[in-house]
Amino acid sequence: AQSVTQLGSHVSVSEGALVLLRCNYSSSVPPYLFWYVQYPNQGLQLLLKYTSAATLVKGINGFEAEFKKSETSFHLTKPSAHMSDAAEYFCAVSPTGYNKLIFGAGTRLAVHP
Amino acid sequence: DGGITQSPKYLFRKEGQNVTLSCEQNLNHDAMYWYRQDPGQGLRLIYYSQIVNDFQKGDIAEGYSVSREKKESFPLTVTSAQKNPTAFYLCASSRAQGGNTEAFFGQGTRLTVV
Numbered sequence: 488a489q490s491v492t493q494l495g496s497h498v499s500v501s502e503g504a505l506v507l508l509r510c511n512y513s514s515s516v517p518p519y520l521f522w523y524v525q526y527p528n529q530g531l532q533l534l535l536k537y538t539s540a541a542t543l544v545k546g547i548n549g550f551e552a553e554f555k556k557s558e559t560s561f562h563l564t565k566p567s568a569h570m571s572d573a574a575e576y577f578c579a580v581s582p583t584g585y586n587k588l589i590f591g592a593g594t595r596l597a598v599h600p
Numbered sequence: 601d602g603g604i605t606q607s608p609k610y611l612f613r614k615e616g617q618n619v620t621l622s623c624e625q626n627l628n629h630d631a632m633y634w635y636r637q638d639p640g641q642g643l644r645l646i647y648y649s650q651i652v653n654d655f656q657k658g659d660i661a662e663g664y665s666v667s668r669e670k671k672e673s674f675p676l677t678v679t680s681a682q683k684n685p686t687a688f689y690l691c692a693s694s695r696a697q698g699g700n701t702e703a704f705f706g707q708g709t710r711l712t713v714v
Contacts, residue, residue, distance in 0.1 A: 496640060521702065530604075530690055530705035531643075577642060587633075587658075588692075588703055590642040 489514050491580050493591035500598055506550075506565040508594050510578030513559065519581040520561045521588065522552055526574045534576075537561060548572070573598045602627045606691050606706035612714050613678070613685065621676045621709045623691035630696035632674035633703065636660060637688040646689075649674055650696045678711065686713050 494509040512518060519538050523531040535546025542554045552563045561578060578591040604625045613619045625632065631650045635643040645658030649668040663682025668674055674693075678685045688710050692703040 523705075528688075528708065528710070530606075530707045531692075531703075532705070533702045536702055587645060587648060588643075590635075590644075592640060592642040 489580055489582050489589050491578050491589055491591035493578050493594050495594055497595050500568045502570055502598055502600055503567050506568045508563040508576050510561045510591060511559055512580045521579040522563050523577045523579060524574050568598045570598050572596060604691055604693055604704055604706035606709050608709060611709055611711045613711060614714060616680045618677055618679050621689055623674045623706060624672055625693045626672060627693055627704060629693035631694045633692045634676045635690045637690060685711055687711060
């Protein structure tokens with residue numbers, strides 16, 4: 488069965504520092520991959536998605552992610568953290584040919600001054 | 601504006617009661633989903649529907665029921681058989697294609713058993 492692992496349930500960075508949120512997936516064939524963000528008591532908003540067109544994917548709010556097949560990874564990065572980036576981030580996989588999302592457990596990002 | 605509307609935002613249930621959570625979308629999406637969110641566990645799929653009058657169980661369907669009589673609506677009933685219903689429930693929709701389409705989410709309903 489497909490699964491998603493997010494390393495680190497909590498990540499804390501200083502404002503202006505690099506943000507790196509890790510995501511690894513298990514799949515025999517490259518799936519479709521997504522990063523979502525959730526602010527407190529809100530729904531999820533799509534940050535970016537990988538659909539095999541390009542390995543480096545740019546999303547909203549300055550985030551990007553790189554698909555690395557050899558490492559089965561899809562890590563999310565942002566060069567400079569902003570206070571407004573504090574939220575929970577979810578990596579998700581959609582198996583090829585299906586439209587069900589399988590989510591990781593989430594990583595809560597804290598940004599301090 | 602197009603989107604997904606969940607109601608109510610907060611819901612309180614007494615032990616042994618059935619409650620129904622509403623989800624309506626005006627995005628003309630064929631597929632709709634219900635997820636349950638618990639702290640530290642991510643989102644788990646309860647039920648999903650890819651077309652009107654058809655739906656399938658997800659990973660944690662026990663104690664829940666759904667209907668899909670209209671394309672726009674996918675209500676979720678939490679029955680008394682669900683032993684631990686306190687959670688945050690999220691409804692989503694997407695175009696029913698082969699997995700590369702994003703899901704759009706509602707704002708969620710927080711259900712608490714009192």
